[in-house]
Amino acid sequence: MIRVLVAKPGLDGHDRGAKVIARALRDAGMEVVYTGLHQTPEQIVDAALQEDVNVLALSILSGAHPTLVPRIMELVRANQMDDMLVLLGGIIPEDDIPVMLAQGVARVFGPGTDTNDIITYIRQQVSAE
Amino acid sequence: MKDWLTVQTGIRNGDKRAVARGLTWVEQGTDNGKRLVKSLFGSAGRAHVIGVTGAPGVGKSTLVNALALHLRQKGRYVGILAVDPSSPFSGGAILGDRIRMQDSVMDPGVFMRSLASRGHLGGLSRATFGAVTVLDAAGFDTILIETVGAGQSEVEIMQLAHTTVVVLAPGLGDDIQAIKAGILEIGQVFVVNKADRDGADHTVRSIRGMLTLATEHPDWMPPILKTVAERGEGVAALRETIDGHRQHLETSGIWHQFRRTQSEHVVGQVLEDWLLRHLNEARGWPQWPGWLAAIAEGRLDPERVAESVWHGAPYEED
Ligand SMILES: Nc1nc2c(ncn2[C@@H]2O[C@H](COP(=O)(O)OP(=O)(O)OP(=O)(O)O)[C@@H](O)[C@H]2O)c(=O)[nH]1
Numbered sequence A: 001m002i003r004v005l006v007a008k009p010g011l012d013g014h015d016r017g018a019k020v021i022a023r024a025l026r027d028a029g030m031e032v033v034y035t036g037l038h039q040t041p042e043q044i045v046d047a048a049l050q051e052d053v054n055v056l057a058l059s060i061l062s063g064a065h066p067t068l069v070p071r072i073m074e075l076v077r078a079n080q081m082d083d084m085l086v087l088l089g090g091i092i093p094e095d096d097i098p099v100m101l102a103q104g105v106a107r108v109f110g111p112g113t114d115t116n117d118i119i120t121y122i123r124q125q126v127s128a129e
Numbered sequence B: 001m002k003d004w005l006t007v008q009t010g011i012r013n014g015d016k017r018a019v020a021r022g023l024t025w026v027e028q029g030t031d032n033g034k035r036l037v038k039s040l041f042g043s044a045g046r047a048h049v050i051g052v053t054g055a056p057g058v059g060k061s062t063l064v065n066a067l068a069l070h071l072r073q074k075g076r077y078v079g080i081l082a083v084d085p086s087s088p089f090s091g092g093a094i095l096g097d098r099i100r101m102q103d104s105v106m107d108p109g110v111f112m113r114s115l116a117s118r119g120h121l122g123g124l125s126r127a128t129f130g131a132v133t134v135l136d137a138a139g140f141d142t143i144l145i146e147t148v149g150a151g152q153s154e155v156e157i158m159q160l161a162h163t164t165v166v167v168l169a170p171g172l173g174d175d176i177q178a179i180k181a182g183i184l185e186i187g188q189v190f191v192v193n194k195a196d197r198d199g200a201d202h203t204v205r206s207i208r209g210m211l212t213l214a215t216e217h218p219d220w221m222p223p224i225l226k227t228v229a230e231r232g233e234g235v236a237a238l239r240e241t242i243d244g245h246r247q248h249l250e251t252s253g254i255w256h257q258f259r260r261t262q263s264e265h266v267v268g269q270v271l272e273d274w275l276l277r278h279l280n281e282a283r284g285w286p287q288w289p290g291w292l293a294a295i296a297e298g299r300l301d302p303e304r305v306a307e308s309v310w311h312g313a314p315y316e317e318d
């Protein structure tokens, strides 16, 4: 059973996208922990740790990813949660993508992404472990 | 964290990452998980296990959060398990109870895990018993279990929890629903949450009326409390009542019998697992479709087929 935490760090007030993803993953047979809006990096990583998820899916629309993602990845490493796949979705400018990947994000999915691509990617990565 | 001994030792030391991984193994029902529950069972049995049940949306998660915060103030260590239903179609689930527990789950003395029911009926998941053992062995002295909000007779929580708290909310004729669902029989404590709304006193009165009808053993007359979980109101009184129930269990000797009573239930669960496994195997037998057709046409006794499933081998044609 694949377990995913869908998390919304930062201050943006829209979680429609995150909910669409959560439902799509549920319909693909995954267990999705959803924690709501306005999560701090500490809350997110603590939730991921306690829930022992295979995948942490971050949704950031506010443009705050340059500060939020490094902090989250720092906490992930500090807790030695190296076997967790971290994905990033939302509005991430093209130029920032390599920076996010260098931080340890496995893949960035842009706004128009077909949810099936995300599902396929998660299945491949998790079964490869 | 993949090594069994590291996880087992970590759990005994209360390490959260080890607890989390142990719970995953228990949920998966792997050999690692079974070995873990077996090895930890001896050091478990100290925690007060409290079930929180009630219809969807009455405020169970909000109440568990408020209770956990209050218990922490009293120096207690709190484990929380919250069960949500799995989709019968995809097998997936959305686990949303954590949303209402944000205040308490960041406390280092609280551990919270969401569980999907994974097809198990009765408001819990198959792994809940093992999960309680892990949290108990990790040193959480108070364990709160939020059941699926099915609002139906979630009797299984009684096998697992020393104290079951039934949560209701004013309005919607929920009093009538409660009797229908048989929820009155399972509660040792009743809470009318959302007492900031109209009709709370009415709900209290109707529960009291029905309880006096239903209760045959007045050595513990279930108290009925009002709370406003969102503001933490009435939560201190609830905690005192729950502690009072534990006291009652201890003085009456029920506490010490509890694990034995529970053990019978655990044996039954294992048996159920085995039978289901046999049934799944039988579905792959070449004879299976023919047998089903024969039963449907009245040419074959279903008991004969059931016996084969039971023994794990197809019967010989005579
Ligand atoms: N007015 C009022 N609303 C409350 C109170 N407690 C909880 N709520 C609200 O009731 C709604 C449901 O609360 P939850 O705690 O999620 O209820 P639940 O029983 O856990 O729900 P499920 O897990 O879906 O069955 C939320 O919007 C809460 O904010 C209360 O004391 N008063």
Ligand SMILES: [Mg+2]
Residues within 6 Å of the ligand: B060, B061, B062, B096, B097, B146
């Ligand atoms: Mg809930």
